[in-house]
Structure formats: C-alpha cells, structure tokens
Amino acid sequence: MPDRYVLVLAGGRGERFWPWSRPERPKQLLPLAPGGRSLLAATLDRALRLAPAPGVLVLTASALVPSVREQCPAGVRVLGEPAPRNTAPAIGLAAGLFHATSQEASFAVLPADHAVDDEAAFVADLTRGFKVAEKEAVLVTFGVRPSTPEPNFGYIRPGTQIADRLSRVAAFTEKPERAVAERYVNQGYLWNTGIFVWRARVFLDALRAARPVLAATLAPLGESMDDAEWERRMTERFPACESISVDYAVMERAPNVLVFEASFDWDDLGSWGAWARRQARDDRGNVRFGRTVVLDCDRCVVVGDGGIAAAVGLRDMVVVHAGGATLACRIDRTEDVRAVSEAARVGHTKETR
Amino acid sequence: MPDRYVLVLAGGRGERFWPWSRPERPKQLLPLAPGGRSLLAATLDRALRLAPAPGVLVLTASALVPSVREQCPAGVRVLGEPAPRNTAPAIGLAAGLFHATSQEASFAVLPADHAVDDEAAFVADLTRGFKVAEKEAVLVTFGVRPSTPEPNFGYIRPGTQIADRLSRVAAFTEKPERAVAERYVNQGYLWNTGIFVWRARVFLDALRAARPVLAATLAPLGESMDDAEWERRMTERFPACESISVDYAVMERAPNVLVFEASFDWDDLGSWGAWARRQARDDRGNVRFGRTVVLDCDRCVVVGDGGIAAAVGLRDMVVVHAGGATLACRIDRTEDVRAVSEAARVGHTKETR
Numbered sequence: 280m281p282d283r284y285v286l287v288l289a290g291g292r293g294e295r296f297w298p299w300s301r302p303e304r305p306k307q308l309l310p311l312a313p314g315g316r317s318l319l320a321a322t323l324d325r326a327l328r329l330a331p332a333p334g335v336l337v338l339t340a341s342a343l344v345p346s347v348r349e350q351c352p353a354g355v356r357v358l359g360e361p362a363p364r365n366t367a368p369a370i371g372l373a374a375g376l377f378h379a380t381s382q383e384a385s386f387a388v389l390p391a392d393h394a395v396d397d398e399a400a401f402v403a404d405l406t407r408g409f410k411v412a413e414k415e416a417v418l419v420t421f422g423v424r425p426s427t428p429e430p431n432f433g434y435i436r437p438g439t440q441i442a443d444r445l446s447r448v449a450a451f452t453e454k455p456e457r458a459v460a461e462r463y464v465n466q467g468y469l470w471n472t473g474i475f476v477w478r479a480r481v482f483l484d485a486l487r488a489a490r491p492v493l494a495a496t497l498a499p500l501g502e503s504m505d506d507a508e509w510e511r512r513m514t515e516r517f518p519a520c521e522s523i524s525v526d527y528a529v530m531e532r533a534p535n536v537l538v539f540e541a542s543f544d545w546d547d548l549g550s551w552g553a554w555a556r557r558q559a560r561d562d563r564g565n566v567r568f569g570r571t572v573v574l575d576c577d578r579c580v581v582v583g584d585g586g587i588a589a590a591v592g593l594r595d596m597v598v599v600h601a602g603g604a605t606l607a608c609r610i611d612r613t614e615d616v617r618a619v620s621e622a623a624r625v626g627h628t629k630e631t632r
Numbered sequence: 633m634p635d636r637y638v639l640v641l642a643g644g645r646g647e648r649f650w651p652w653s654r655p656e657r658p659k660q661l662l663p664l665a666p667g668g669r670s671l672l673a674a675t676l677d678r679a680l681r682l683a684p685a686p687g688v689l690v691l692t693a694s695a696l697v698p699s700v701r702e703q704c705p706a707g708v709r710v711l712g713e714p715a716p717r718n719t720a721p722a723i724g725l726a727a728g729l730f731h732a733t734s735q736e737a738s739f740a741v742l743p744a745d746h747a748v749d750d751e752a753a754f755v756a757d758l759t760r761g762f763k764v765a766e767k768e769a770v771l772v773t774f775g776v777r778p779s780t781p782e783p784n785f786g787y788i789r790p791g792t793q794i795a796d797r798l799s800r801v802a803a804f805t806e807k808p809e810r811a812v813a814e815r816y817v818n819q820g821y822l823w824n825t826g827i828f829v830w831r832a833r834v835f836l837d838a839l840r841a842a843r844p845v846l847a848a849t850l851a852p853l854g855e856s857m858d859d860a861e862w863e864r865r866m867t868e869r870f871p872a873c874e875s876i877s878v879d880y881a882v883m884e885r886a887p888n889v890l891v892f893e894a895s896f897d898w899d900d901l902g903s904w905g906a907w908a909r910r911q912a913r914d915d916r917g918n919v920r921f922g923r924t925v926v927l928d929c930d931r932c933v934v935v936g937d938g939g940i941a942a943a944v945g946l947r948d949m950v951v952v953h954a955g956g957a958t959l960a961c962r963i964d965r966t967e968d969v970r971a972v973s974e975a976a977r978v979g980h981t982k983e984t985r
Binding site for chain 2: 297567573575587588589591593596600603604605606608611612613615622623
C-alpha cells in the first residue's frame with residue numbers, strides 16, 4: 280500500500296474577488312465551486328479521493344484556521360501559517376511533516392482555490408503522477424493544454440517526451456505578454472497549474488540543493504516533538520523563512536522535473552471573468568448569485584451577498600454587493616480589482632461630503 | 633402685520649434615490665442639498681424667511697415624525713399623516729389648521745424635497761406672491777421658465793397677463809412626451825413647481841367647490857379641541873380621505889388660479905441625474921459622495937454611504953452603496969430605479985445559489 284498524502288494550499292488572500300473576498304473570507308472560502316460550494320470544499324473532495332482523511336493536510340493563514348476547519352471532514356489536519364510566506368516554505372514544511380510520518384511518503388500539492396470540473400480525470404491523472412513519483416526520483420508538475428493564449432498564467436515548455444503525456448520540462452516561464460502567449464500556445468507550451476506530485480524525500484533534497492537556508496530553517500519542524508513545542512518552533516521559524524514561490528525556488532532550478540499533460544479541465548479562477556465563464560447564464564448571458572435585481576442587462580455578473588445588488592441597463596459589467604461594500608467594474612477591467620481592494624484595505628478611499 | 637404661514641410637505645417616499653433613500657430615510661432626509669445638508673433642512677431655512685417658526689407646519693408620514701423633528705428648529709410644528717394621501721388632503725388639513733388660528737391666514741406650500749439655490753430671489757418672489765394672495769381671492773402657483781424640454785415635469789400654460797411675471801393660468805398639463813415638451817417650451821409654457829401661495833379661506837372655498845366630500849372629511853380637524861381628541865380624529869379621518877394631488881383636485885378646476893413666473897432656479901431632483909447636474913465634479917466629470925474608490929471613470933455618480941463604493945472603468949453610470957444594497961445603473965436609465973426599489977421592497981429579487 281503506497282504512503283500517499285495530500286497538501287492543500289489554502290493560504291491565498293484572493294484580493295481579485297473583492298469585495299466578495301476579504302481577508303477574513305478569501306477566495307477559497309467563497310461559494311465559487313459548482314453547486315454553491317466553496318472551492319476549498321471541492322478541493323478537499325478531490326484530495327480525499329487520493330488519500331484518506333488523516334493523510335490530508337491543509338495549510339492556511341493562522342487567522343483562518345477556524346473557518347477552514349469548519350469545511351474540513353473529520354480527520355483532516357489543518358495547520359496555520361503565522362505569516363504568509365508563499366508556496367515554497369509551505370510545501371517544504373509539509374514535506375518535512377509527511378517524511379517524518381513515513382520515509383517513503385509521497386504527496387500531491389493542490390491549491391485550494393482552483394476549479395477542476397472533471398474529477399474522475401483528475402483522480403486518474405494524479406494517480407498516474409503518484410506512480411511515476413513513487414518509482415523515480417522526480418518532481419512531477421501538471422500542465423494543461425491551453426484553450427486560449429491567457430496572459431495571466433505561467434507556462435511550461437515540455438522537452439523530451441518520456442511516456443504518453445509525460446515529458447521532461449525544458450523551461451518554466453513567467454506570465455507572458457499576450458503576443459508571447461500566442462506564440463507559446465502555437466509552440467505547444469502548457470499552462471502551469473501549480474499542482475504537483477513527488478516523494479517528500481525527493482522534494483526535501485531538491486529544496487536543500489536549491490535553497491539550503493530555507494531548508495535548514497524548516498528542518499526542525501519535521502522532528503518528533505510534542506504539540507506545544509512544535510507550535511513554539513512554528514511561530515519562531517516559519518516567519519523567518521524566505522517568502523518565495525516553489526516555482527522560483529525549486530522547479531526552475533531542479534534537473535529532475537517532469538510535466539504531465541493533464542486530461543482534466545482547469546482554471547485558477549484569477550478574476551471575476553474567469554469565474555463567470557464557468558457559471559450558468561440567463562438568456563441574456565448574465566450570471567447571477569444571491570439577491571439580485573437585473574433589468575435590461577447583457578453579459579453581466581451580478582452578486583448580492585448580504586444585501587441586494589441591482590443592475591439596470593448594463594453591458595459586460597461586474598456588479599457586487601458584499602462585505603459592506605460595492606464594486607461596479609467593466610468585466611475587461613477586473614485586473615484592477617486587486618488595486619481597488621488594496622485601496623479599500625488601507626483606507627485610501629476618498630471621503631466626500 | 634400679515635398672518636403668514638408655511639406648510640412644508642415632507643411626505644415623499646423618494647423611491648427614485650434607492651438604495652440611498654429608503655422608506656425610513658426618504659429623499660427629503662438625504663444630504664442632497666448644498667453643503668451636505670438635507671433637502672428638508674434647506675427647505676426649512678427658506679420657510680423661516682417667510683414666517684416665524686411657530687407659523688411653520690411640516691406634514692410627514694407618522695413613522696417619520698421623529699427623524700423630521702430632529703431637523704426642525706425649535707417652535708416648528710410637525711404633524712404625522714397616518715397614511716399617505718397625496719397633496720390635496722395634506723394642504724386641506726393645513727388650510728383648516730391655519731384658518732382656525734387666524735381667519736386672515738395666508739400660507740405658502742413648499743415641497744420639502746426640491747432644490748432652490750437662489751434663496752434671496754425665492755424669498756422676494758414668494759413675498760410678492762403673498763401680497764397678491766392677501767389682496768385678492770386667488771390661488772397663486774409658481775412656474776419656472778424651462779431650461780430644457782424636461783419630460784418629467786408638469787407644465788403650466790400661462791393665459792392673460794395681469795402684471796409683471798403674473799398671469800392667469802390657461803391650462804395645467806400632465807408630464808408630456810419629449811416632442812410635446814419641446815413644443816411646450818417653444819410656446820412659453822412654464823414648469824409646474826408645486827409651490828403655491830393663497831389665503832387659507834380661499835383654498836378651503838376652492839376645495840369645497842371642487843371636492844366637497846374631501847373638504848367635509850377634513851373640516852372637523854380644523855375645529856378647536858384638545859390634542860388627544862385631535863389625534864383621535866386625525867387617525868380616524870385622514871386615512872378616510874381620497875388620495876389625490878392638489879393639481880388634479882383643485883388647481884385644474886378652480887377659476888381663480890394665477891401663475892407667477894419665478895426668478896429663482898428650481899429642480900424637483902426627480903432622479904440621480906438631476907441631482908448630479910447640481911453637484912461639483914472632479915476633472916473627469918464624476919460626482920463622488922461618501923467613501924468611494926474611482927478608477928478611470930468618466931461622468932459617473934458614485935455614492936458610498938455606510939460602506940465603500942468602488943467604480944472601475946465606467947462611463948455615465950450611477951453606482952451606489954447604501955442601506956445594505958447596491959445600485960449600478962446607466963445614468964440615462966435612472967427612471968427605472970423606482971421599479972427596482974419596488975422589486976427590492978416587496979422581495980421580488982431573484983435568489984440564486
């Protein structure tokens with residue numbers, strides 16, 4: 280029986296869904312998955328098809344632990360990060376914990392705030408990824424064949440093919456300009472999903488090689504100790520970690536990275552528009568959620584959470600009432616929502632009498 | 633010393649400013665007047681330049697009496713209408729009360745939710761109106777020379793001229809189609825402001841002639857009695873009155889109606905757009921009130937009351953966060969806000985999971 284674990288990364292702040300998402304209720308806790316469930320709940324469903332509940336670990340911000348725990352089935356472990364440090368420290372921490380449980384542990388990394396509709400294909404692909412990772416000392420990342428030249432995703436250039444849908448990675452790229460993204464799509468690049476499978480030991484080796492200080496800072500958190508002592512060390516050491524993504528810290532530097540071309544659909548739901556594309560629409564193309572009044576609108580997203588959102592005579596707009604605030608935004612401008620959320624958070628609003 | 637009184641009509645529900653206006657905080661209580669004052673407060677300022685505080689009577693909905701009283705200077709009398717019955721019963725009631733105080737009482741009728749900027753001209757015109765009404769048995773209404781062919785106003789066709797800016801009324805008209813309004817403007821029609829001056833006795837005579845049942849229903853409320861008895865009669869009789877406007881009940885039928893062409897500017901602020909036209913704008917033509925974030929918008933009205941209203945990439949829109957609801961509406965569609973307010977009030981919102 281293989282020692283399989285799953286790490287669910289639920290630390291995202293999801294400012295792009297402001298005002299629906301807020302620091303105390305980020306994107307992964309919003310009802311953005313089919314059936315009005317949270318993305319976290321949908322991700323946990325998938326996780327539990329890969330490992331039993333005690334093998335699933337959710338990492339989130341310390342302040343969110345209670346809300347996250349509410350959505351977790353019994354047995355799932357939830358740990359809080361005392362400070363946000365991006366993905367590399369979180370995955371390094373989990374690798375240490377899984378490795379302490381079993382020297383042969385392998386684990387999948389699942390971001391908690393992405394959309395995956397075809398769960399059967401997802402489970403089949405991840406299972407195949409586990410088998411590859413259990414046999415060889417490799418880091419397996421999952422790529423998705425692009426349906427559009429999306430400039431908001433990272434891309435992976437596949438190199439030598441090893442097996443069906445499995446290749447070495449030739450290069451990781453940052454988010455490209457649209458023209459560059461079009462070239463990538465034509466050249467067979469894949470979207471970088473941020474979903475991974477590897478043995479804990481293989482990841483720890485790669486982290487030590489690429490980021491020795493980070494690996495050393497995290498190492499004592501994987502030793503055997505009582506809970507109070509662990510908490511003390513976590514509070515002291517985790518915030519001392521370098522804040523860095525696993526792509527930049529490890530994936531782009533490691534020599535043994537493979538990419539698996541996924542057969543499941545996937546989206547990181549990075550904007551209102553990305554979410555809306557996956558929702559049911561009325562006969563004029565509007566997506567409605569919660570309490571809404573929609574009069575003569577086309578292709579709008581209208582959300583009324585905790586109050587009514589009314590939209591009249593609009594085209595291609597996002598209108599949201601949530602968390603004691605209102606957003607009205609052209610749907611092609613939702614990239615700016617993060618800036619608005621920041622302005623709202625730090626109080627850079629204009630006060631006018 | 634003339635016996636001059638003022639009736640302030642503060643019974644409006646102001647659904648056109650939803651969600652800023654609500655049943656418990658209608659338009660006349662919103663800070664829509666210059667300097668962020670309420671329209672009611674601004675109206676009371678004008679009233680007190682026409683009569684001393686004890687001569688000013690404010691009629692409003694019973695439920696609003698406490699909020700209205702808060703905005704009234706000491707001495708001003710506030711009475712509640714147990715049910716909304718439009719303007720004719722309210723004015724008939726006031727006429728009876730003023731006439732009981734003084735047989736020679738004359739009074740001005742001022743709607744509480746209109747905008748008048750040139751207060752000196754207003755006071756001069758109303759004073760001249762009082763003098764005309766004190767001398768002759770006439771009903772004096774105030775008209776404003778149109779600046780635009782506004783289809784949302786009633787119009788008055790002046791007849792024979794009697795003195796400078798004073799004519800008999802040839803006809804009152806309903807709100808016209810735009811093409812008809814253009815013809816009215818070219819033919820010298822005036823906007824019907826709903827501002828009047830007359831002697832109480834003259835109005836009571838006209839009401840008795842035109843609407844005898846309504847006049848008889850109201851008559852016992854002008855008799856001398858103690859407060860408790862008056863309250864009892866008011867609760868019983870006022871709701872029994874026909875709900876009808878003074879224009880329709882009296883003005884369109886009475887033979888002795890004069891129209892005074894006002895020299896003051898005036899607007900009934902019947903929509904978001906009408907209010908916005910009178911506000912200061914930023915360098916891109918946006919009107920902002922309260923807590924707002926405005927990014928790359930032109931000619932928008934953005935109001936954040938009790939929460940942030942954020943607008944991104946919009947043109948010619950109204951965006952409002954207030955009263956636990958959101959409105960996003962094209963500024964040329966604000967006529968539909970009343971329907972939205974009604975849908976919100978009766979719960980005709982769509983609930984979508």
